[in-house]
Amino acid sequence: MxxxxxxxxxxxxxxxxxxxxxxxxxxxxxxxxxxxxxxxxxxxxxxxxxxxxxxxxxxxxxxxxxxxxxxxxxxxxxxxxxxxxxxxxxxxxxxxxxxxxxxxxxxxxxxxxxxxxxxxxxxxxxxxxxxxxxxxxxxxxxxxxxxxxKRALVEIQMDDVAIQILKELPRHAKISNLEGLIKKNDGSLLKVRSIESKLSKLRTDLQANNNTDLVLKAKELGIVD
Structure with a gap:
């Protein structure tokens, strides 16, 4: 037995x-x-x-x-x-x-x-x-x-600029308000057009319908608090 x-x-x-x-x-x-x-x-x-x-x-x-x-x-x-x-x-x-x-x-x-x-x-x-x-x-x-x-894939796609944008986005009513806040690796500041382009790519990557949905999905994945 x-x-x-x-x-x-x-x-x-x-x-x-x-x-x-x-x-x-x-x-x-x-x-x-x-x-x-x-x-x-x-x-x-x-x-x-x-x-x-x-x-x-x-x-x-x-x-x-x-x-x-x-x-x-x-x-x-x-x-x-x-x-x-x-x-x-x-x-x-x-x-x-x-x-x-x-x-x-x-x-x-x-x-x-x-x-x-x-x-x-x-x-x-x-x-x-x-x-x-x-x-x-x-x-x-x-x-x-x-x-x-999915979490692993998103982490690969994330960079410091993306995380900065996702953290700042809920604090501002307009995307234009982010200009002067988001820094590239070389310390230079992103213009509004570059921020909007980055947001568009993030929405595609996370399959988000809009920026509010994007932030919610980033929180669900633990990318931002």
Whole structure:
């Protein structure tokens, strides 16, 4: 008989846990435990290290049931705690958070082995993710993968002038007001025509309908605050 893969599922909504469990029950070879808070999850992970350690943990990012006494206030804090203690366990994220900037920061800073969206979660996807994680590989759901590619492409296209324009644009009623504020790399100032040309290219690159839409998309991508 082959050894079971021990998984910890962490979410503060019991209905979500039940939904994910209904998918996981159709996958052979799993032993699954659950936790409703990050503190409880971390305690279970540590207490099982010397007995039968968890091989995988799937956690949400946001938890609404945290109190002032909670040590770990969300999924990011749980992942950081696991990494700081150098616990040998593969961590995956199952969440509703699909905002490009949030996704990018979690993956860039924490490097989870999987990033799956709750709305598209299925038995097949979970099984595929689990097999990839057990092999030491990474799995991101298709939508997340596309967002990361778009973010990387936009970063390549961005330069200091573009970022200056995007930061200043919401502060001024007219584009002409930006003249004298935007500097090129050599320190010289951009004329209005050059600023308008740059804005046109940015709208095309980010597929924005207008300058207001452009700023919103730049914020979504985390290019500007």
């Amino acid at each position: 082959s050894e079971l893969t021990k998984i910890l599922l962490v979410d503060d909504h019991q209905l979500i846990i039940e939904g994910i469990l209904s998918c996981l029950k159709n996958i052979d070879g799993l032993e699954i435990e659950t936790a409703n808070s990050c503190d409880e999850a971390f305690s279970k992970i540590k207490s099982n290290i010397q007995i039968t350690p968890f091989q995988l943990v799937f956690t949400d990012l946001s938890f609404d049931n945290q109190s002032q006494n909670s040590n770990l206030d969300g999924g990011e804090a749980l992942i950081k705690a696991i990494q700081e203690e150098e616990i040998s366990i593969k961590v995956g994220v199952i969440t509703g958070h699909s905002e490009t900037n949030r996704v990018f920061n979690v993956i860039h800073n924490l490097n989870p082995s999987a990033y799956i969206l709750k709305g598209n979660c299925s038995t097949d996807e979970l099984n595929f993710a689990i097999q990839k994680m057990l092999k030491g590989e990474v799995y991101y759901t298709h939508e997340i993968h596309q967002k990361l590619l």
